[in-house]
Amino acid sequence: MKGYGPETFGRLNAADYDALHDPGTTEAAVELLASLAGRGRTLELAIGIGRLALPLARRGVAIEGLDASPDMVARLRAKPGGDKIKVAIGDMAEIAVDGTFDFVFLAFNALFNLTTQEAQVRCFARVGERLNPGGAFLVETFVPDVARFKDGAIVRPMAVDFNGVTLETGLHDPIAQRVDYQYIRLDAGGMRLTPLPMRYAWPSEIDLMAQLAGLALEERWGGWDRAPFTAKSEMHVSLYRKPA
Ligand SMILES: C[S@@+](CC[C@H](N)C(=O)[O-])C[C@H]1O[C@@H](n2cnc3c(N)ncnc32)[C@H](O)[C@@H]1O
Known part of the structure; x- marks a missing residue:
């Protein structure tokens, strides 16, 4: 879409993101993410206004973030505890951040904000490079219909x-x-x-992106509550692992 760049989502949506973009799954997502992150160094791609990162930080998760939108990150900073989370402004197809991580996640369909297959493949490749051996990458998207x-x-x-x-x-x-x-x-x-x-992708294509990045599918759930993934699932939460 001509005129739409990586920072446009935030420019258009940051002001009323809290009111208009509540998926109703935040509590369950934080529960699962906290258990997977443990004490490891954690990176949220497309961190946004900190819907997940702020409660995770309150639970002691060592979380950092990346987002393309200065407007979204300004909202995160303005929230209690938001100034304590290290956030880089940048493109998740590049992931220009310092160091490596034990756990990386990308929630709420944000993978599909990368609007070409090439950019999505590059995002996975960069995650593969940024993960420590044995580290994991979690992705949440809807199942295309x-x-x-x-x-x-x-x-x-x-x-x-x-x-x-x-x-x-x-x-x-x-x-x-x-x-x-x-x-x-x-x-x-x-x-x-x-x-x-x-740009949507079916779970099978996302698995292939992971495979190209040297990651293997470990778990796929049909929801943040670890519900089984079935042919009727409308979304998936998929966990990929880099070999130790
Ligand atoms: C649907 S929101 C999700 C925010 C947060 N992860 C959540 O679950 O509430 C999508 C986020 O992706 C960010 N975004 C879009 N394109 C991006 C890109 N190419 N690189 C980094 N962030 C991007 C937007 O700025 C926005 O914060």
């Missing part, structure tokens, strides 16, 4: 309330596995447009 698109498009009311309506619109390119979304909020105050390009 192309049945959502009819004639290469989607138009769907997401919320209808007394004040207005929120619409999800998007154009689907099944070859590049890309969707260019435009979320539209219409109410008495006028119209707000929130664009979001995404």
Whole structure:
């Protein structure tokens, strides 16, 4: 999507991220992430406003972060404890941070914010280089459902309330596995447009990216509560391990 860069998500969404982007899984995610991170040096890619990193830091996890958006990181810094987390501003397809880590994670579909296969493969390769032997990389994404698109498009009311309506619109390119979304909020105050390009990948392709990076799938759950992953799962939490 022309005009949309790595920092655009934060510029458009940082101010009301807390109110509009709650997946309802934060508590369970923090529980699982804390148990996997243990006492190891931990890096959250696309740390955002610290939805996961702040509670993890409070639980004693040695967490650092990377994000492309100065706006998101400014929100993180403004929260209690946010100034104590080391965060680098940069692209998760490059991961220009100091040192190596025992545990790296990338939550809430953020892998799909990298809008080409090449960038996603590079992200995995960089994680492979940044992990200590025996270290692990956890990825959470939705499982793609192309049945959502009819004639290469989607138009769907997401919320209808007394004040207005929120619409999800998007154009689907099944070859590049890309969707260019435009979320539209219409109410008495006028119209707000929130664009979001995404490049989706099925779990099997993500496994291949991991394999290319020298990582092997260790666990795949259908939720943060470690629910089994099945053909009906709408999301997955996958754990990859670098050989010791
Ligand atoms: C859906 S939010 C997820 C934030 C956080 N991980 C969470 O679970 O709440 C996506 C985040 O990815 C960041 N982002 C998008 N593209 C990026 C890139 N190329 N490199 C690093 N961060 C990126 C955005 O700035 C935003 O903070």
